[in-house]
Amino acid sequence: MKRIGLLSSILLCSLLFAQNDKTKILTEILDKIKENYIDEKVFKSLDSLFQSEIKSGQLSSSLNEKDFAENLTQKLRAATKDKHFFVKYLANYSPQKNINEKEQEKQNNFSNSLENFGFEKVERLKGNIGYINYKGFAELKSSKKALEAAMNFVENTNSLIIDLRENGGADNAMLVEFCSYFFDKNINLYTTYFRNSGKTVKNRIQSNVAGKKYLNKNIYILTSPKTFSAGEALAYFLQERKLAKVIGEKTGGAANPVDPYYIQNKYLLLVPDGKITSTYSGKNWEHIGIIPDKIVSQENALKTAYLLALQEIINHKAKTELSENDIRNLIIKLNQ
Structure with a gap:
């Protein structure tokens, strides 16, 4: 006892x-x-x-x-x-001390390369339609070349499908770089206000990018409830300026950027500490999400966008490797 x-x-x-x-x-x-x-x-x-x-x-x-x-x-x-709030227990975590910037960059580059910097697939579909399956915005310095390669690959396509259905967001600088491929002018795309510093940062489109810009062509962006943060931002900024049509389901609705904090080296805390404001609409997508131009299930989003792209080829009598009859037959086959 x-x-x-x-x-x-x-x-x-x-x-x-x-x-x-x-x-x-x-x-x-x-x-x-x-x-x-x-x-x-x-x-x-x-x-x-x-x-x-x-x-x-x-x-x-x-x-x-x-x-x-x-x-x-x-x-x-x-x-x-606010869906950006996040707390994670860090099992066996030990902070890295005295690591210099170059070594940190090297580690980030290797880590991001294991997932090809978010680029899951880049291909040309029949009818000369470009397709980029992009799952996350890795740190700009390490992923810039992958973006350049992807955009150069689709340069000569008639239209482009960007698949963001599994894109969880991440790096803001990479977001601005990606957006810059679709604008021909150097504009202030959006501002970010940070409460803790009281500063407002301008996020400007880059006039010059490493790859080929994709201008004056049809762009279709695929979304789902998993499309989040910077993934939503790419869809939002291109949609509101009539540069792209969004196809799929409403997105998560998380616009506020975050900063990480380590609590007693045991927990990672992400706190939304900023507010994004579009210079075009004066709004953002926080709590709202991106409402697609054409709402379909996420499973049917790619087929729907592909059909729209093929129909545009017929409507505008654009030249491709396929004849008009071949394209019509392809549309019939996709609809079966």
């Missing part, structure tokens, strides 16, 4: 220690959000919610760090309606 009592005491102490540890972590997370989150008004209600949960111990009662992080992510997103 004494042994059982001793084990119970040890377990109780462990539970209390774990709860106190998570309470400290939660408090630090809330401090970071308070300092940096873009919407100060929303934070007040968020703070009230979590302070009550800290006192009750409801949120920090679990011993499982992964579940704690996932639960916190869900609560942050539910309370703010």
Whole structure:
């Protein structure tokens, strides 16, 4: 009986220690959000919610760090309606010290190269239609050459399909670079206001890009609920300026850019600390998502875009490697 009592005491102490540890972590997370989150008004209600949960111990009662992080992510997103909030438990994480910029760039380059810098597939479909399956915006310096190669490959196509159905976003500089391939003028595309610094940054289209620009041609962008952040931005900016038609399903609705924070070297916290504003519409897609020009299931988005591109060839009597009769037969075959 004494042994059982001793084990119970040890377990109780462990539970209390774990709860106190998570309470400290939660408090630090809330401090970071308070300092940096873009919407100060929303934070007040968020703070009230979590302070009550800290006192009750409801949120920090679990011993499982992964579940704690996932639960916190869900609560942050539910309370703010901001899908960019994210908390992840970092198992066996140790911060890298004294790593220079060149070494960091080398590591990023290698890591991104394992996924071909987000370019899953680049090809020419029958009828001289370009197709780029792009899954994520890797860091600009390391992925610029892959973008150049992709755009040079589709240079001579009659129209272009950009598949963003699985694109989760990421690097802002790469987003601006990609957008620059579709504009012939150096314009301020959008601004980003950062609450923590009070600064507003202009995001300008690049007049000169390494590859060939894709101008005055039909562009179709495929979307799904998984299309997120910078993936949404590419669709949004080309759609609003009538440079592309969006085909598929409504996107996730996450426009606010984030910064990462490491909490006691145990958790990664992403806090939305900025607000994007289009210089064309004065708006963004936060909480709304991108509404496609043609709404179809994500599974049928590619076929739908391909059919539209082929029909445009017939409508404008554009020259391809196929005859008009061949294209009509291809359309019939796709519709079967």
